Amino acid sequence: MSNAVVLLDAYLREKESEYGATPLPADEVFEIFSFEQALKGQDLSLDEVVAGQVGGGNDGGIDGVFTFLNGNLVDEDAEVLEDDFQPQSVQRRPDLKLVLIQAKRTGSFAETPVDKLMATLREVLDLTRTVEDLTRLFSQPLVARIEVFRQTWQKLATRHPAIRVSVVYATKGDTAEINNKVRTRADRLRDLICELIPNATPDVVFLGARELVDLARREKSYTLQLKFVENATADDSHVALVTLDDYFAFISDEAGALRKYIFDWNVRDYEGDVEVNREIEASLAAPDAPEFWWLNNGVTIVCSHATAQFKTFVLDDVQIVNGLQTSVTVYRYLSGATPDDPARRRSILVRVIVTNDYRTRDQVIRATNRQTHVPVASLRATDEIQRDLEQYFLSRDWFYERRKNYYRNQGKATSRIVTIPFLAQAVMAIGLSEPSNSRARPSSLLKRDADYHRIFDEQVDYGTYLWAAQVQKAVDHFLRTSEASASAAERTNLRFHVSMLLVARAHGKPVRKASEIAGMKGREFSTGEMSAALADVRGALAEYQEGRKESMEKIVKGREFTEYLLRKVIP
Numbered sequence: 001m002s003n004a005v006v007l008l009d010a011y012l013r014e015k016e017s018e019y020g021a022t023p024l025p026a027d028e029v030f031e032i033f034s035f036e037q038a039l040k041g042q043d044l045s046l047d048e049v050v051a052g053q054v055g056g057g058n059d060g061g062i063d064g065v066f067t068f069l070n071g072n073l074v075d076e077d078a079e080v081l082e083d084d085f086q087p088q089s090v091q092r093r094p095d096l097k098l099v100l101i102q103a104k105r106t107g108s109f110a111e112t113p114v115d116k117l118m119a120t121l122r123e124v125l126d127l128t129r130t131v132e133d134l135t136r137l138f139s140q141p142l143v144a145r146i147e148v149f150r151q152t153w154q155k156l157a158t159r160h161p162a163i164r165v166s167v168v169y170a171t172k173g174d175t176a177e178i179n180n181k182v183r184t185r186a187d188r189l190r191d192l193i194c195e196l197i198p199n200a201t202p203d204v205v206f207l208g209a210r211e212l213v214d215l216a217r218r219e220k221s222y223t224l225q226l227k228f229v230e231n232a233t234a235d236d237s238h239v240a241l242v243t244l245d246d247y248f249a250f251i252s253d254e255a256g257a258l259r260k261y262i263f264d265w266n267v268r269d270y271e272g273d274v275e276v277n278r279e280i281e282a283s284l285a286a287p288d289a290p291e292f293w294w295l296n297n298g299v300t301i302v303c304s305h306a307t308a309q310f311k312t313f314v315l316d317d318v319q320i321v322n323g324l325q326t327s328v329t330v331y332r333y334l335s336g337a338t339p340d341d342p343a344r345r346r347s348i349l350v351r352v353i354v355t356n357d358y359r360t361r362d363q364v365i366r367a368t369n370r371q372t373h374v375p376v377a378s379l380r381a382t383d384e385i386q387r388d389l390e391q392y393f394l395s396r397d398w399f400y401e402r403r404k405n406y407y408r409n410q411g412k413a414t415s416r417i418v419t420i421p422f423l424a425q426a427v428m429a430i431g432l433s434e435p436s437n438s439r440a441r442p443s444s445l446l447k448r449d450a451d452y453h454r455i456f457d458e459q460v461d462y463g464t465y466l467w468a469a470q471v472q473k474a475v476d477h478f479l480r481t482s483e484a485s486a487s488a489a490e491r492t493n494l495r496f497h498v499s500m501l502l503v504a505r506a507h508g509k510p511v512r513k514a515s516e517i518a519g520m521k522g523r524e525f526s527t528g529e530m531s532a533a534l535a536d537v538r539g540a541l542a543e544y545q546e547g548r549k550e551s552m553e554k555i556v557k558g559r560e561f562t563e564y565l566l567r568k569v570i571p
Helices: 003-017 026-038 046-051 111-124 131-135 140-155 180-196 209-217 244-251 275-285 324-335 358-368 376-382 384-395 420-430 435-440 449-455 462-479 488-493 495-507 514-520 527-545 552-556 559-569
Strands: 064-069 095-103 162-170 201-207 224-227 230-234 237-243 299-303 305-309 312-316 319-322 347-354 399-401 417-419
Touching: 003 026, 003 209, 026 046, 026 064, 026 095, 026 162, 026 201, 026 209, 064 140, 095 111, 095 140, 111 140, 111 162, 111 180, 131 140, 140 488, 140 552, 162 180, 180 201, 201 209, 224 237, 224 244, 237 244, 237 305, 244 324, 244 347, 275 324, 299 312, 299 358, 305 347, 319 324, 319 358, 358 376, 358 384, 376 384, 384 399, 384 462, 399 420, 417 420, 420 435, 420 449, 420 462, 420 495, 420 514, 435 495, 435 552, 435 559, 462 488, 462 495, 462 514, 462 527, 488 495, 488 552, 495 514, 495 527, 495 559, 527 552, 527 559
Parallel strands: 095 162, 162 201, 299 347, 399 417
Antiparallel strands: 064 095, 224 312, 230 237, 237 347, 299 319, 305 312
């Protein structure tokens, strides 16, 4: 056994320990770990990583499927997939990326998995194949995740997307010992991708024990240096002029990729080919344009500590809370610019605000994002109830991530980290008996004020929120154990119905308001109780499906099945 494998096993044991007394199957742990490393540059939350798992029966040799549009993960309820989506709202030549991952806990790389994957791609990337056609061949989770890519591809066809397909094959083997037959098949796989998606950029990546360990060791740096030309200081904070070349270096990592994680607290995503970004790019491209900072509001950085010496800031806990549009546009332009491009010598205005007070941080975020329209949902994380929930969770040694990956990047136990979307789904299912909404609208529950205020009700005590999250975490973990014997489709589609039924049965009736279950805080459910709830959901689903030609996924997303389940199990 090589040293790399020994180290990898140590990482896997640590990952396994995060899931408590009931261990997950070793293959499951290796899959999740491999996904995290393969997708490290995408800065996904653990919930987003796990949601991409499709491995199991009829998986076509694919364990994970992820679609990215302009660097952002596309969820099943993303705007681009809505019926009224307007392609013109997306920039021309958007970046569309499909990532397919095979994670096999074997000691070498083999030909068969690559052959199996090629056969699968011939089917799933053939747009003449309907969802019904694919469902007859493959599992529902695989079809659903692939359909996200297929629909996005078709919806954006008139925008001529730049498509990249990346296939990652991870094992505990040694990439230096991959035989020529496997590499030849990898070449054929690249050719097949180009055949199925003309003008696509194919990529086949082998991750062995050494590569997985190296990726696991790679940590995000939140202490960064920023060179400046001139600055003014008041107390501990600063205003500075920074050349675009130095700012580009600041927001780029060692591999030249954009440090997406330092924008986690920004309230909006990159908006692409909108007027303001076209104007920014035009001012960069014009050789005789005025100084950049004359035309641009600049960026705002919040950090915990800042020192300035020799025309260089050293900043701790960096987050860029305003200026994402400017930053990404500058990054994209300078990534393709020549070394002597005049834009590199122009300057940008940078505000550096030093504070460790979360209230002050949130005030800065709100204030610096009021100059232009920002959807209300984007500012949810700064709401008082969200800050209070974070503090309450911390007092109980749990971690509520108002800001994406904030506690995960600190190395906190993933089993105790709860994101805003996860909590919203848990409360919608457990506290409002609407698991169909939790399943159908995972990323959009926070967009509508009506839904948001039903979920986050200030009249509900914070202990109820923590308990709902703990129950959903326990159910999710149970569904991955051997006792549950749950398929990938069941883990994806039944998790919220199981948690709803578990709590409703203990409550004695369906729960319609989260305040109704305040007295249940601290109640833990046994494996037997969760097994019984799962069996009831399975049984009700089987009966409900009789005579209906609807998939499990479609049924669980509808309110009708929820009421059928509650009437059947809790008369």
